[in-house]
Amino acid sequence: LAARPQSGLVPPSLKVWAREGAFCPEVGCALPGSGPQKENWVAFEYPDFQGQQFILEKGDYPRWSAWSGSGGHHSDQLLSFRPVLCANHSDSRVTLFEGENFQGSKFELSDDYPSLPSMGWASKDVGSLKVSSGAWVAYQYPGYRGYQYVLERDRHSGEFRTYTEFGTQAHTGLLQSIRRVQH
Structure with a gap:
């Protein structure tokens, strides 16, 4: 996922892999894992920020259970993302x-x-x-x-x-x- 810089600021970044070791340039693919990121993100199971939300904080998410947690809805795909605002x-x-x-x-x-x-x-x-x-x-x-x-x-x-x-x-x-x- 790439964001355009505004006012010379460095954009947030998120690296996404379709499978281990295979970078996915299109975020609209199913994700069994995602790589480290610089910012916190909210991932959604459907396009246009719809469906179940999953918080993606700094770190690695090698399989769907790492972002789904326990006792909730399990999704093996994340189809839209946005940065978390004001995490302070x-x-x-x-x-x-x-x-x-x-x-x-x-x-x-x-x-x-x-x-x-x-x-x-x-x-x-x-x-x-x-x-x-x-x-x-x-x-x-x-x-x-x-x-x-x-x-x-x-x-x-x-x-x-x-x-x-x-x-x-x-x-x-x-x-x-x-x-x-x-x-």
């Missing part, structure tokens, strides 16, 4: 709300939570949320398992008014763990 741990903050449109009980976070219920979040669902700073990955189940939702301050102005805005695959507001995107 120095001041990451997100507020979860029980109801849609920022209504009901709220829970303010600035650290990783492998189990929201054990940390005091009484509901299994999150109706809406506000990302004040940083980038986060929320998961369906405790222990960072299940569907992944990449939530960034610079998308939707950080305001996700309903769970359907978490991603195209979000059919419920079930969120039980959340962590900051690594950088």
Whole structure:
């Protein structure tokens, strides 16, 4: 995947292989692995940023299970990619709300939570949320398992008014763990 530099900046990069040792110049191919990258990326199982989201942080992903994780949807293809915006741990903050449109009980976070219920979040669902700073990955189940939702301050102005805005695959507001995107 190549990006054009703007204003003399070095573009983010992502190297993709169709199979081990075979570089894939077209990102639209099925991926059993991807190589190291300089930035964090969100990969989607379908073109045009549709379907299940997968966070690709710095490192190697030799097989689909490395990006799919456990307890979630497994996809052996990634067909669209975009860089993660504003992954900065120095001041990451997100507020979860029980109801849609920022209504009901709220829970303010600035650290990783492998189990929201054990940390005091009484509901299994999150109706809406506000990302004040940083980038986060929320998961369906405790222990960072299940569907992944990449939530960034610079998308939707950080305001996700309903769970359907978490991603195209979000059919419920079930969120039980959340962590900051690594950088």
